[in-house]
Amino acid sequence: MKYISTRGGIEPIAFDQAVMMGLARDGGLLLPETLPSVSAQKLDAWQNLHYKSLALEVLDLFSGDMPRLDLDDLIERSYSSFRHPQVTPVRKTGDLYIMELFHGPTLAFKDVALQLLGNLFEYELKKSGGFMNIIGATSGDTGSAAIYGVRGKKGINIFILHPHGRTSPIQALQMTTVTDANVFNLAVNGTFDDAQAIVKELFSDLEFKDQYQLGAINSINWARVLAQVVYYVFAFLKLRKQGFDSVDFSVPTGNFGDIFAGYVAKQLLPEGCINRLILATNSNDILTRFVNNGDYSIAGEVTPTFSPSMDIQIASNFERYLYYLHGQDGAKVKADMETFAAAGRMDLAAFGEQAARDFASYSVSEEETIATIRQCSQEHDYLLDPHTAIGVRAAQELKEDRPVVCLATAHPAKFGEAVQKATGNEVELPPALAGLANKESRCEILDADIALIREYVEKNALEGEI
Structure with missing residues (x-):
């Protein structure tokens, strides 16, 4: 299995x-040369x-x-810390099924991928004797899950x-109260999109990337998406055992990573096993406007909501899907992404029928x-957290005659205000969250300025021999 870039500018590389590369060296995202498929047998x-x-x-x-x-x-060690023996259990709730993805160390679905990715990094570095400086942006849950995956x-x-003041208080505490010497938290005065743009710019500076051996934990890293493919297959097999041969999934998403994992799972399984992927957004709805109208464009400022992990205007992983819309033509993807970077929009109306099939x-x-949390x-x-509630509400609106599995992406205690x-009731904090407010914390607040972030990384990064 070899991997290529969505923009066609690198030679195929091994898994x-x-x-370790994270973002492709041509600025694109990595994908398998060919997506595998499995038989009914x-x-x-x-x-x-x-x-x-x-x-x-x-x-x-x-x-x-x-x-x-x-x-x-690696898999055994990655999931031994999960609190449920099934890792991602599926339970029936009314006429929907809910897959609970929040039984990991930080009570969010990001643990499923980032516990594995942290162990993969450690495995590769032991082989090479090298070092790595991970740089990532988070709208809430990725940060704490990544930190817990590599701390120490x-x-x-x-x-x-992370965007200063734009995560939930619990999400911020989960990051900033980890004071291991190898952990550095930066609260950026801006939005998640601002933070993500800085990370991508640092990775695009190949001299800087090579000097500091930058590693990616955002879902730009293919291993993040791959780990999430597993739970779609797991949920389908659960319902298949109950006699269902076709299932829909409802996925709350802002960055298109989790639902792209569903897209990969759909290609992996025999035709019809995963019928529809319901893409649920909050009022930051660039992805819904694309699916429903072919309009992929930035619409004003990011709107803060009760679901902060989805407060995103620029969905990084959309480029992977764009690659398949363009018939795996990297040059067309590169041209479209350059247009989007310059104008803040892409006209994708011509792909309306394909998007509606997917x-x-x-x-x-x-x-x-x-209202959905209350109901x-x-x-x-x-109890639903607000992100899961978005997936449930979308499923209620769009449900057909197949079972729908809604992805529960976080424990409700992480979003107690909503x-x-x-x-009308306070959420009881589970042991993993209780007492966080009383712990020592460490965080640097900086403007969303690439020069300031670069300087901070240079000052604190590992470099050369370890």
């Missing part, structure tokens, strides 16, 4: 190189596997020459940029988000 063999064993089978299709025993060990690991420093989409208002609590005695507004 381990793709993991293979699904029969996978039917009763527990999560870790299924992860081994799925990841082994993409991981090239990595020894299977090494991959098995030898040969790795991690720099996380996705359905609904933009959920703040009022609908709160689910009253009718099913089940849940209290909806239900």
